[in-house]
Structure formats: C-alpha cells, structure tokens
Amino acid sequence: MTGHELKVEDLTVRYGGAVAVDAASLTARSGAVTAVVGPNGAGKTSLLLGVYGSVPARGRVVVDGADLSGLRALARARRGVAVVPQGRQLFPHLTVLENLKVMAETLRLPRGRADAALDRFPVLRTRARGLAGVLSGGEQQMLAISRALMAEPSVLLLDEMTTGLAPKIVQDIARTVAGLADDGVCVLLAEPTIGPLAGLIDRGHVLIRGRVVATAEDGGAALDEAYQRAMGATSTEFERLGGTGSAVAPQP
Numbered sequence: 019m020t021g022h023e024l025k026v027e028d029l030t031v032r033y034g035g036a037v038a039v040d041a042a043s044l045t046a047r048s049g050a051v052t053a054v055v056g057p058n059g060a061g062k063t064s065l066l067l068g069v070y071g072s073v074p075a076r077g078r079v080v081v082d083g084a085d086l087s088g089l090r091a092l093a094r095a096r097r098g099v100a101v102v103p104q105g106r107q108l109f110p111h112l113t114v115l116e117n118l119k120v121m122a123e124t125l126r127l128p129r130g131r132a133d134a135a136l137d138r139f140p141v142l143r144t145r146a147r148g149l150a151g152v153l154s155g156g157e158q159q160m161l162a163i164s165r166a167l168m169a170e171p172s173v174l175l176l177d178e179m180t181t182g183l184a185p186k187i188v189q190d191i192a193r194t195v196a197g198l199a200d201d202g203v204c205v206l207l208a209e210p211t212i213g214p215l216a217g218l219i220d221r222g223h224v225l226i227r228g229r230v231v232a233t234a235e236d237g238g239a240a241l242d243e244a245y246q247r248a249m250g251a252t253s254t255e256f257e258r259l260g261g262t263g264s265a266v267a268p269q270p
C-alpha cells in the first residue's frame with residue numbers, strides 16, 4: 019500500500035469580513051478515515067473547499083510533503099486532491115457517462131477513464147445513458163464518488179456524503195470509503211453528526227465556529243464524545259453570555 023498524508027496548517031477562510039475557518043490545523047492519513055464534525059455553519063464546507071482550493075484561504079495545505087497552498091483548484095486536482103461536494107453538484111441534464119466525461123476532460127485524464135469509472139458501482143453501468151438528474155439520491159452520490167475517484171486521487175474530501183440517504187445506502191457507501199482508505203487513499207470527510215458513521219470513522223477533529231476545538235484518535239465513538247463535550251461547553255458559554263453568542267457580556 020502506498021500511504022498518503024494531508025496536513026492542514028492554520029487554514030483561514032474569510033468571506034468578506036466574516037471568518038468561516040479560523041486558523042484550523044489538522045492531519046489525515048491513508049489507512050484511517052478522518053472526520054471533521056461540527057454543527058451547521060461551523061465551517062466544514064469552507065474548510066474542505068479551502069483544502070481543495072476552490073475558495074481563497076490562508077495557511078498551508080501540504081500533501082505528501084508538497085505545499086499546494088499557492089495552487090488553484092484545478093492544479094490541486096491534478097496533484098491528487100479530489101472532492102465529493104455537498105449536494106454532489108452533478109449536471110442533472112447530462113447523462114451519467116457525460117457527467118464523468120466532463121470531469122475526465124477537465125482533468126485531461128486518459129481516454130476510457132470515464133467509461134471505466136462506471137464500474138465503481140454496478141448501478142452506474144446500467145444507468146450510463148440515463149440522465150443524472152433522475153437518479154436516486156444514493157445513485158447520485160455513487161456517481162459523485164466515482165467522478166472524484168477517476169483521477170486516482172491521493173486525498174479524497176467528502177462533504178456530508180450521507181445527508182438525506184437511506185441507512186442501507188449509507189452503509190454501502192461507508193464500506194466503499196473504508197475500502198478506499200485501506201487501499202491507500204487519504205480520506206477526510208465532513209459531517210454534522212457522527213451517527214451511522216461511528217463504525218467508519220477512525221479519528222477526527224471537532225470544528226466549532228471555524229476553530230478546531232478537539233481531536234479524537236480512538237474511533238467514531240470517541241470523536242462523538244468529544245463533539246458532545248465541545249457542544250456542551252459551547253452552549254454553557256452561550257448561556258453565560260446571556261444567549262447573545264457575542265463576546266459582550268449581557269447588560270443587567
């Protein structure tokens with residue numbers, strides 16, 4: 019197995035004056051599935067897109083020792099970083115195969131790569147000439163994952179891969195993701211809850227208000243505990259501040 023490592027150092031993402039990710043540092047390595055968990059708006063998507071390079075970010079993104087921070091998303095994709103975006107972002111009016119071809123052409127992958135990607139999940143081969151927009155949610159997610167894997171990435175970023183999917187599909191996809199990590203892909207996924215993925219996640223980081231506030235190394239259940247603790251501490255702080263969520267103490 020060839021191992022890969024992602025190191026994120028002091029990553030900061032701003033939208034205008036608003037800080038979405040605040041000097042976040044984390045690591046992920048192949049052989050283990052790493053998760054970033056946090057509530058809605060915590061900055062998970064911004065973090066993954068900052069790593070992928072599709073939103074401007076400060077800080078460092080290092081893959082296998084190479085600093086990719088100065089590169090645009092396409093260049094990072096060619097250097098082995100792939101993303102399965104939140105909401106999948108497929109072209110609904112293109113066929114399954116055409117969706118794969120668009121990415122293959124964008125990344126200038128060898129001919130035949132898009133067709134071969136249909137074999138990642140058997141259902142994609144049977145739906146190859148059907149429109150992506152009429153696939154079920156689970157099938158669309160399989161297509162998005164196959165599309166991301168076409169370039170044989172060393173780092174795979176998965177944003178809320180299970181949202182809205184039936185439990186059986188979640189488990190099928192989780193098995194695929196576990197297999198990828200075992201096969202040497204460095205997997206970093208972002209989820210608002212750990213729930214059905216507790217068995218998949220090996221380690222991870224808790225992100226709250228853009229900051230990494232906790233790290234757990236001993237599996238999904240340990241990460242969930244750290245997450246609950248951090249959320250408890252956050253709501254206690256919130257109450258202490260009079261429910262304003264600001265750093266300004268409430269007036270008597």
Ligand SMILES: Nc1ncnc2c1ncn2[C@@H]1O[C@H](COP(=O)(O)OP(=O)(O)OP(=O)(O)O)[C@@H](O)[C@H]1O
Binds near residue numbers: 036056065210
């Ligand atoms: N394009 C944007 N322009 C301005 N603000 C944004 C943009 N994208 C996200 N934000 C804001 O940045 C913060 C972090 O959002 P982000 O989507 O990264 O969090 P998240 O943890 O992925 O949340 P969710 O689970 O709801 O997707 C939020 O306050 C959000 O409103």
